[in-house]
Amino acid sequence: MGSVMSARLGIDLVAVDSVRAAIRIHEERYLRRVYTDAELRDCRGRNGIDPDRLAARFAAKEAAIKVLRPGSEGLALTAIELKRLADGSVEIELSGRAAELAAAAHLTDFAVTVTHEGDYAAAVVMAQGLSNPRNSPIMRS
């Protein structure tokens, strides 16, 4: 029996206050280590960097990591970028090891959604991948 398409889902929730604290304590080093230049541009407004928008991006990165399943070898958070498109929708762009993991697992059709409520931001990431049906829980019994 060959491989079949299956969905992978990842979700993450981030307290905006923890992002504010990280900016206050670690300043630019935190921003540069976690976010891409484009993400930082997207999150800068008239009043400086917006922690709400950063929190949504961090949640998207962590949700994507749950989809990519990197195992015992980590990856840079900047290898996963949340892009805001002209129509207001968002998409995930992968580079470096994140792109390698996606290719190795034959992951395609990444989709992402982010939301804010009060002092929290959340993201869900989904991708289609190939899996061996013998590894499926419903095939084990």
Added chain:
Amino acid sequence: MTDEIRQIIERHARLSAPADGLAVDADLYEAGMTSHASVSVMLALEDHFDIEFPDRMLTRGVFESIAAIEAAVIQLRPEAALQ
């Protein structure tokens, strides 16, 4: 070094209970550390021990306990084990 790591966890991991009572092998994520807080812990460790975690070490396992963090710091800066 264990005490220094414990202090960093107390300040940056945003645990639901004080880090004083944590066993060195206690799971920090089960104790309330989020993935975002683990980034803050990593940056504070880098500052304190003058090290830099390479991308390959940015895994849940490296930051899951005081003992795991201590092993990682020693791997990056062996002389820290003698302090």
